[in-house]
Amino acid sequence: MKNIAFTGAGAIAEAIINGLISDGVCLPGQLIVTNHSNDERLSFLKESYGVSVTRDKREAVKHADIIILAMKPKDVRSGIESIREHVKGSQLIISVLAGISTETIQDLFGKKLSVIRAMPNTSAAIRKSATALACTSEVSQAEMDAASELFRAIGTVVHVSENQLDAVTGLSGSGPAYIYYLAEALEAAAADNGIEAHTAKALIAQTFLGAAEMLLHSGKQPELLRKEVTSPGGTTEAGIARLEQYAVKKALRECVKTATERSAEMGELFAKNAQKEHT
Numbered sequence: 398m399k400n401i402a403f404t405g406a407g408a409i410a411e412a413i414i415n416g417l418i419s420d421g422v423c424l425p426g427q428l429i430v431t432n433h434s435n436d437e438r439l440s441f442l443k444e445s446y447g448v449s450v451t452r453d454k455r456e457a458v459k460h461a462d463i464i465i466l467a468m469k470p471k472d473v474r475s476g477i478e479s480i481r482e483h484v485k486g487s488q489l490i491i492s493v494l495a496g497i498s499t500e501t502i503q504d505l506f507g508k509k510l511s512v513i514r515a516m517p518n519t520s521a522a523i524r525k526s527a528t529a530l531a532c533t534s535e536v537s538q539a540e541m542d543a544a545s546e547l548f549r550a551i552g553t554v555v556h557v558s559e560n561q562l563d564a565v566t567g568l569s570g571s572g573p574a575y576i577y578y579l580a581e582a583l584e585a586a587a588a589d590n591g592i593e594a595h596t597a598k599a600l601i602a603q604t605f606l607g608a609a610e611m612l613l614h615s616g617k618q619p620e621l622l623r624k625e626v627t628s629p630g631g632t633t634e635a636g637i638a639r640l641e642q643y644a645v646k647k648a649l650r651e652c653v654k655t656a657t658e659r660s661a662e663m664g665e666l667f668a669k670n671a672q673k674e675h676t
Contacts, residue, residue, distance in 0.1 A: 399427070399543065402457045404476050405467030406432040406442055406450075409493050412521035413465070414446050416550035419524070425449075431457040433472060455483045463543065466492040466502070470667070473497055477505040484510070489540045491515055491547070495566055496663035499533045499559060511535040513544045516565050517551065519573050526552035527569040531559040563664070567657030575652060576605065 401423065403410045410430065417423040425447035430439060431454055439450035451457050458464055458480050468476040473494055484490075490512045492502055499512040513536055517528040528548040532541055541556070548554045557565060580601050587597035611622055627633045640646070 399462030400460050401428050401463045401465060401547075402461035403428070403430040403465045403467050404432070404454075404457065404480060405465075405469070405472075406430050406435065406438045407467060407469070408519070409517060409521060410465070410467040411442060411446075412517075412524075412526070412551055413467075413493075413547070414442065414448060416521070416524050416552075417547065418446055420550040422546060422550045429457050429461070433468065433476070454479045458483050458488070461488060463489045463491060463547070466490065466494055468494070470494045470497055470663075473502075473667075474505060477502070481506055484508075486510060489513065489536070489543070491544055493517060495570060496563075496660050497667060498664055499531070501664075501668050503533070509533075509535055511537070511540055513541065514559060514562060515544070515548060516562055516570050517548065518570050521551040524551050527572070528552060528554050529557045529562060529565040529569070530554060531557050531562050563660040564653075564657045566660040567653045567655075570660075571656045575649070580605070 401417075403414070414428055414430070417428065418425055426449070428446075429449040429451060430442050431451050432439060436452070439452075442448055443450045464480070464484065466473065466476065484506060486508065488510070490502065490506070490510050491514075492499075492512065493515050495516065497514075499514055502512050502514075503509055511533065513530055513532045515528055515530050517526040520526045521528075526548070528551070530541070530544055530548065532544075545554050545556075580598075583601050584594065584597050587601070588594065592600075608622075611617070612619060615622065617625075623637070627637060
């Protein structure tokens with residue numbers, strides 16, 4: 398792996414750093430981190446992972462082969478402006494910023510750089526992220542391979558077209574929150590039926606984990622797996638019937654649809670504001 402600069406030092410940046418070092422994809426000396434103003438955060442990353450840190454933006458990016466934009470989306474304009482004059486056309490830009498298009502990123506840099514958008518999720522913290530990658534036409538196969546290797550250090554990687562990223566955001570980007578929401582409901586149901594909280598949590602977590610492994614490794618579709626658990630006249634059939642009664646499947650579809658639409662709205666709003674400021 399090549400030298401990587403992180404502009405932004407939040408949770409996703411830390412998850413990627415941890416994954417790269419733990420997997421042996423990068424040595425700490427190949428990673429450098431900068432941010433807007435949080436010196437305490439930079440010190441923490443240096444002490445925890447042995448990476449280089451700096452507040453000098455030119456120093457951060459001048460030797461980097463890959464620059465990862467990991468600031469908050471609201472700070473992307475100022476963040477890019479702080480490094481724009483120091484970025485070369487040979488460097489690969491990877492953005493983990495939700496809703497910010499590659500076109501907007503190129504416009505902010507003022508040049509047609511190689512840009513890859515990545516949509517990981519918060520499970521990156523335990524190296525179990527589901528990450529989707531999309532790129533501009535300037536990105537070479539070697540650059541996409543490098544980005545794929547990078548994000549495989551924190552989980553699973555898929556390649557999509559950029560027009561699918563809003564849907565990916567609505568599905569897997571926000572997806573952990575949906576799973577936790579279901580876990581909340583199941584914990585409440587367990588309490589209603591006299592199961593202690595710590596016991597319920599262990600049972601629910603392992604049930605989710607086992608079901609996920611079955612989805613990944615059985616080769617069977619979700620519908621078939623569900624039917625295999627559902628005996629005629631049994632407990633599961635009764636439970637599924639109640640889910641159907643309350644239109645839970647429809648609610649989940651609407652949930653993803655609404656989150657997808659919101660992702661698109663956020664991107665369009667940012668692009669419009671960026672265009673106004675530019676003119």
